[in-house]
Amino acid sequence: MIEARGLTKRYGDRIAVDDVSFTVQPGTVTGFLGPNGAGKSTTMRMIVGLTRPTAGSVTVAGQRYAELRSPLTTVGALLDAKAVHTGRTAYHHLLSLAASHGIPKQRVHEVIEQTGLDAVAGKRVKGFSLGMGQRLGIAAALIGDPQILIFDEPVNGLDPEGVRWVRTFARFLASQGRTVFLSSHLMSEVALTADHVIVIGRGRILADAPVAELVAGA
Numbered sequence: 001m002i003e004a005r006g007l008t009k010r011y012g013d014r015i016a017v018d019d020v021s022f023t024v025q026p027g028t029v030t031g032f033l034g035p036n037g038a039g040k041s042t043t044m045r046m047i048v049g050l051t052r053p054t055a056g057s058v059t060v061a062g063q064r065y066a067e068l069r070s071p072l073t074t075v076g077a078l079l080d081a082k083a084v085h086t087g088r089t090a091y092h093h094l095l096s097l098a099a100s101h102g103i104p105k106q107r108v109h110e111v112i113e114q115t116g117l118d119a120v121a122g123k124r125v126k127g128f129s130l131g132m133g134q135r136l137g138i139a140a141a142l143i144g145d146p147q148i149l150i151f152d153e154p155v156n157g158l159d160p161e162g163v164r165w166v167r168t169f170a171r172f173l174a175s176q177g178r179t180v181f182l183s184s185h186l187m188s189e190v191a192l193t194a195d196h197v198i199v200i201g202r203g204r205i206l207a208d209a210p211v212a213e214l215v216a217g218a
């Protein structure tokens with residue numbers, strides 16, 4: 001579960017996230033819908049402790065990110081389609097991530113298989129397509145086997161097959177009882193992937209409802 005209460009981020013005079021409160025429930029894919037600049041990334045960065053709130057708080061599994069004893073086993077994030085750019089292979093990238101968090105090597109093999117990276121795991125990440133890069137980002141988010149997953153615009157720029165894969169995989173993760181919080185600027189994408197939707201515009205929550213309700217009202 002993810003819980004935001006009065007979450008606020010200001011950058012000087014600009015308010016990026018404005019007194020936002022919401023709950024993301026386990027076993028669901030919850031879409032975070034809003035146009036560019038609405039405050040989605042800032043909110044997601046605050047969830048994983050990369051940006052400090054100006055006011056309010058956000059917790060994952062009842063704790064603030066900074067208080068988690070073992071962050072990667074609690075929450076995994078794919079942020080901002082910021083592709084991994086390294087001369088190392090995907091396998092070594094994941095292995096060093098696992099090693100630095102005391103996660104067994106076996107888990108690297110598991111996430112490679114789960115995300116369909118087998119064929120490219122031994123290749124250098126630099127040469128990866130966007131789609132394979134996204135899978136690697138998702139594999140990294142899964143390395144600690146966390147119950148909570150945060151994906152910022154995971155289908156941006158992907159080809160149709162990549163889009164379908166992300167959709168299906170997000171649904172699969174939720175079916176395992178995990179909490180999946182996924183942002184998009186496209187209602188159509190959220191409608192196809194999510195059970196629940198939280199709509200944000202100019203830093204404020206505009207709607208928080210089951211997808212079926214929002215689609216029916218559209």
Ligand code: ADP
Nearest residue numbers: 011015016034035036037038039040041042043
């Ligand atoms: P989204 O992810 O919905 O596109 P963002 O969270 O990236 O929106 O941005 C929300 C607003 O906050 C935008 O106006 C953006 O320019 C601003 N913003 C985001 N990060 C920073 C920052 N580090 N410094 C200043 N302004 C920022």
Ligand code: ADP
Nearest residue numbers: 009010011037042045046049050051052053054
């Ligand atoms: P903080 O830790 O203060 O929340 P961030 O990590 O979000 O800061 O961003 C660090 C710096 O990057 C900001 O102070 C800003 O100068 C710059 N920056 C990042 N994104 C944006 C943006 N969308 N608009 C303007 N400046 C940005």
